[in-house]
Structures are given as structure tokens and as C-alpha cells.
Amino acid sequence: MNRRLRAGLAARWRHVAATGDAGSSTVEVTLLAPLLVGLLLFVVLCGRLVAVQLDVDAAASGAARTGSIARTEAAARIQAEQTARDTLAARSLSCPDATVTVTTGGLRPGGAVTVSVSCRVPLADLVLLGVPGSRVVTSTATSPVDQWRGTALSLSTPSTRERP
Template sequence: MPPTRAHRAADALRRRIALVRARPDAGSITAELTVLLPILVMILLLVVAAGRLAGNRIEVKDAAHQAARAASLARDPITARSRAESTARNALASAGLSCSKLGVSVNVTAFAPGGTARVTVRCAVDLADVTAFGLPGSRTLSATATSAVDTHRGTSGASRSAR
């Protein structure tokens, strides 16, 4: 007796069921990728953000060193303060770092030959600019540097020894 239409349909259904049973995980890779891809993108963006913050921290540290050196080369404490502040601002601007709040504090209490000039630079970096992820808030980066005033050079704020 030739197979009827119902028999052929039943045979086709059995073959499909057998194929599905032979590959029970068909389509699971697509589902896993759909779930994991946004998580992987977020992790990647956080790594980029951490890298940018590390680079910004280096720029703030370099600005503090430049400002301390500029202060130590000045002849008097007032000029040392102004040179340190302008040097820190210029160093950060030339590095392409924009601070939402910038603070430069200069300690020239030991400003005499053989003394020191100490500069602290504080820069509030807006985290929304770090990545396209739009991180909220800001992070304040701070660095302090000290530079020695040359012992063989005169300053107008220091007493000179008798010769």
C-alpha cells in the first residue's frame, strides 16, 4: 500500500524532531551573545575610562612638576606664585586637559637659596567626557611637586650673607 499523505507528513515530522534532538543547543550562541554583548561593551568602556583617567593623572603630575620648577626659578615669592599658577594652567591646556575646577596652591615659605618651592595642582575632571558611556560626576586629580631653589643664586626675598 502506498504511503498516504498523512504518513508522509508524520514521517517528515519525525525527521524534524530527530534533527532537533540531534542539535539541542541550536540557537543558544545567538541568545548568549545577545545577553553578553552589552555587558562586554560596558566593561570595555570602563577600561577606556580608567585608561583616560590614568593619562589625565599623569598630565596633572607633569603640570605640578613644571609649576614647581617655574616657581623655583623666580626671584621673589610673589613672582614665584604667579609663575607657578600660569605654568600649571598652560601645561594642562597644552596637554588638552580641561578641568571643570582647577586649583593651584603654591608654598614658598622656604623661598630662599637652598630652600624649596612646593606646588599642588588639583584638577576636577568631568567623567562624562571620558567615554561615550556618559559616566556621571567628576573626579578630582591631585599632584604635588617640590623644586629646590638654587643655593648660588640671589633672590630678592632672601637675606644675603656678608662677603
């Protein structure tokens, strides 16, 4: 029986050697296609997250700069938040639940304004990759308040000035 098995294996090897590897490229493509599609979807996922991170970074940076040149704390908060939301909208980033946090530190000369922007990125449309739900992307930027900036002057009207 051992002799029969050897003869059968030898015949099989001769047949494989004679026909070469015909059809193996079809098998390779069939095996590699799902892997390549998965890799492509992973690249799309990474690209989306990087693009959103850049947009959120720009929003935080612009908002911090806008807040640092405002004249009052209230104006700094309002203008910084509005700038962040406008930047996200201008970059076609739909973040209806974007969170903007502004810290002015008293808006004192030599101080800094810090703005944090958070945005939830939906990932559910990448169904084939199996990524669940969404991901929150956050960025924080700080802009210094000019040390030599002046303060808003409150000029009095002639009727309220003290007379000598």
C-alpha cells in the same frame, strides 16, 4: 506516572543529543554583549582618569620647577601658577576651575617650592556606565631651590653712593 516522566526525559535527552547545541552561540553572544560593552566603557573611564592624572602631574611638576628658579617669592607664585595653567591648556585639558596652590617656603637656598594642582574631570558623558558627575584629580610636586644660588643684587647708582 514515574515511568511516563522517565520516558519523557529520555526522549528529550535523545532529541538534545541528536540536534547538538544548535543556536547556543547566539544565546551566548546575546548574554555577553552587554557585559562587553560595559567593560569597554569602564576601560574608557579608566583611560580618561589616567590621562588627566598625567596631565595634572606634568602641570604640577613644571610649575614647581618654574617657581624654584624665580628670583622673588612674588614672582615664584605668579610664574608657577601661570605655568600650571599654561600646561593644562597646552594639553587640551579644560579645567576652568583648576586650583593651583604654591608654597615657596621663603624661597631660601636649600629650600623647596611645592605646587599642588587640582582639576575637576567631568564624567557625565559616560552615561551608559552610570558614573555620576565628576571627579577631582590632584597632584603635588616639589622642586628644590638651588643651594648655591645667588640673590638679586641691588646696585646703587653713582648719585646715591657714599663718597669717601
